[in-house]
Amino acid sequence: MRIGVVKEIKPDEYRVALTPAGARELAQHGHEVYVEAGAGEGSAFPDAEYEAVGARLAGADDVWEAVDLLLKVKEPIAEEYPRLREGQVLFTYLHLAADEPLTRALMESGTTAIAYETVETADHQLPLLAPMSEVAGRLAAQAGAHFLEKPLGGRGLLLGGVAGVLPGKVAILGGGMVGYNSAVIALGLGAQVRILDKSVNRLRQLEQVLSGRVELVMSSALEVERAVLDADVVIGAVLIPGAKAPKLVSAAMVKEMKRGAVLCDVSIDQGGCFETSHPTTHSDPVYVVDNVQHYCVSNMPGAVPITSTVALTNVTLPYIESIADVGVREAVASHPSLALGVNVIDGKVTYEAVAEAHGLEATPLSEVLPLEPV
Ligand SMILES: NC(=O)c1ccc[n+]([C@@H]2O[C@H](COP(=O)([O-])OP(=O)(O)OC[C@H]3O[C@@H](n4cnc5c(N)ncnc54)[C@H](O)[C@@H]3O)[C@@H](O)[C@H]2O)c1
Structure with a gap:
């Protein structure tokens, strides 16, 4: 799979969604990793470290355009909305219940939006918020x-x-x-x-x-x-x-x-x-x-972006690998915790609290994706 990482453009955000160590793991799994030039700088990861593990450096336009799975830290801001598109999976913090414009932009785009903060284990832990x-x-x-x-x-x-x-x-x-x-x-x-x-x-x-x-x-x-x-x-x-x-x-x-x-x-x-x-x-x-x-x-x-970036990749990487290795449908079908992370897909809101917050109808994920373990 083609996996991309872009530089965060929200003010005062210096974290990046993938460390060079994470990029190397993905490359070793046979995936192509695209990193926007300068994306890791705020977390003290120079471009050369990504290149050294086999990632390709590119401009923001090219990364958004090229990849099947786009990794971010913060939710897309308004100027990124036009980049959202069908056929791409976006994996990031979203906090959609508090953001109606973004919820609607995600729905209109047809993208598959998986929120870090709603990935939830069977014992109700939130593994991607904990770090x-x-x-x-x-x-x-x-x-x-x-x-x-x-x-x-x-x-x-x-x-x-x-x-x-x-x-x-x-x-x-x-x-x-x-x-x-x-x-x-x-x-x-x-x-x-x-x-x-x-x-x-x-x-x-x-x-x-x-x-x-x-x-x-x-x-x-x-x-x-x-x-x-x-x-x-x-x-x-x-x-x-x-x-x-x-x-x-x-x-x-x-x-x-x-x-x-x-x-x-x-x-x-x-x-x-x-x-x-x-x-x-x-x-x-x-x-x-x-x-x-x-x-x-x-x-x-x-x-403390250096610490936070590494702590974040430590917990997101297993989910990223799972999506990259078998595709979002199979990954979601085999990992109920990841299924809870899906907030918007095919123009529909599948996370109940988000739909409720904006007066929308929630569509059960099972109607959009097969959830029987594969
Ligand atoms: N400001 C930030 O940058 C930032 C960063 C991370 C987390 N947070 C926030 O910090 C808060 C705590 O997060 P967490 O991960 O530790 O949650 P947690 O669920 O691990 O812990 C919350 C604890 O509060 C206890 N609690 C609930 N009501 C209480 C009461 N009336 N008196 C005493 N204890 C009570 C619960 O029993 C629980 O043990 C959350 O609101 C989280 O969003 C903020």
């Missing part, structure tokens, strides 16, 4: 430590303390993928860490891996308030799948927090879990409410 949560969780702890510094408007506290001086306190709301990874880095920095989660099963899992190193607390309004008022850094990492994040921290609570404390709202992409949160960008990441620093960057992994 970005790992990255964001780890960055949140770093951001918390950074913005505690006095010249940056913080309390002026070293999170790890020093010999004879108490460390800072980090409260993490939600102990899932983001929360666990925040805890690992906060612990590494020497902080005192408390994780609150409302799933007792999740608390048990965390107990097994972090036993004795963190305080694990069942989340309730009272415990959230206690933890938040006592903390130097609060990391918001809750998720209720398919819903807006619950506002666990009220504006009144923020008023009572320590002066110069830091709130990192990682859940901001789902609306945020602090009442005082609003989305920020990497170029202007923090603002202050009632003397509390708010870090609410909605695309945190974009700050």
Whole structure:
């Protein structure tokens, strides 16, 4: 199969959809890989590294035109809509429920659009979202430590303390993928860490891996308030799948927090879990409410494209190989998790939540593609 990778043109996006290592795996499977010149630069992968593993460098027009399977990181933006076409499979983050114009452009084009974020395993894990949560969780702890510094408007506290001086306190709301990874880095920095989660099963899992190193607390309004008022850094990492994040921290609570404390709202992409949160960008990441620093960057992994690109290819490659080796119909038929990734095909929306979001009728995938294992 001919597989293509184009340079991301969305502002502030430096990731690329395939590493040279991934390109080599595909070439070894007998596929032709086309890479837009300069596509890997933002992630420190020069063109020469792709060429060295057998990929062909080309202009954007040629890559879009030549390939059967187009790999991207972010959803196509308006100027890319005219490039969408029938007979091509597009595999990327799409987030269509929040983007009606793109949904309609995909339908009109006849392309087969598979979204990373809706690929879902039988145990309801989202394998192509998880690495970005790992990255964001780890960055949140770093951001918390950074913005505690006095010249940056913080309390002026070293999170790890020093010999004879108490460390800072980090409260993490939600102990899932983001929360666990925040805890690992906060612990590494020497902080005192408390994780609150409302799933007792999740608390048990965390107990097994972090036993004795963190305080694990069942989340309730009272415990959230206690933890938040006592903390130097609060990391918001809750998720209720398919819903807006619950506002666990009220504006009144923020008023009572320590002066110069830091709130990192990682859940901001789902609306945020602090009442005082609003989305920020990497170029202007923090603002202050009632003397509390708010870090609410909605695309945190974009700050570390070298790490994020490799983490992304690690998880997407098996699915890419599967589509490339046997074609999209057979790949989808043999992998129910990939079938859930199909959002639009043959002009029809097959992912129910997307159809519902835009008042469209969802077409069962089985009507468009054969889903019996082959
Ligand atoms: N800002 C960014 O750049 C960025 C990047 C990646 C992920 N995220 C977001 O981070 C959030 C967390 O993602 P994740 O992968 O860790 O999800 P996850 O499903 O792995 O974990 C969420 C956890 O929140 C817990 N939870 C739900 N309600 C709670 C409550 N009331 N109190 C305490 N815990 C509660 C759940 O039990 C679960 O353990 C999501 O909103 C995700 O979209 C943001």
